[in-house]
Amino acid sequence: MAWAATSRGKETLLVELDRRSVLLGLAGLVEARPAAAQIVVRTPKLPWETVKFTLREGDNVWPGLAIRVPGKAPGESSIYAISTICPHQGCQFEFETDYREVSGKIGKALEHPVLFCHCHMSTYDPTDDGRVIHGPAPRPPFRFDFREEARPWSSPG
Numbered sequence: 001m002a003w004a005a006t007s008r009g010k011e012t013l014l015v016e017l018d019r020r021s022v023l024l025g026l027a028g029l030v031e032a033r034p035a036a037a038q039i040v041v042r043t044p045k046l047p048w049e050t051v052k053f054t055l056r057e058g059d060n061v062w063p064g065l066a067i068r069v070p071g072k073a074p075g076e077s078s079i080y081a082i083s084t085i086c087p088h089q090g091c092q093f094e095f096e097t098d099y100r101e102v103s104g105k106i107g108k109a110l111e112h113p114v115l116f117c118h119c120h121m122s123t124y125d126p127t128d129d130g131r132v133i134h135g136p137a138p139r140p141p142f143r144f145d146f147r148e149e150a151r152p153w154s155s156p157g
């Protein structure tokens, strides 16, 4: 599951790409390989904090983003970890905190940051499992599996 209960005390995320998920989620975009790819990244802790990462599997490179998404109740939040490859035609989309500007571009009222692709303006809602708010994208972004771990974060390299 890409959604998880909040555990702000945990320091890292182990983000995983499993072969079956890739084949189901992005059929035709990647070559099937037997091994799963993994990466350990810092856990975003504050509401709307993001952590970028790059997951590699053989020759395939997956730009990714983990977002701490605020919940409906005060103090509640969860992690949403996705590939930032746009499901429309493969551009890389961005996490846009200036949602009012995006709102003006797409002509729809927005109330919080969104995921926005500048190629054809597909817009995704990170608070609603990546629901397509606007544009030609056929589906939400690809979600990575992850688990939170208590190991202390130390920057690689």
Ligand code: FES
Pocket: 086, 087, 088, 089, 090, 091, 117, 118, 119, 120, 121, 122, 135, 136, 137
């Ligand atoms: S590639 Fe992202 S909207 Fe077309």
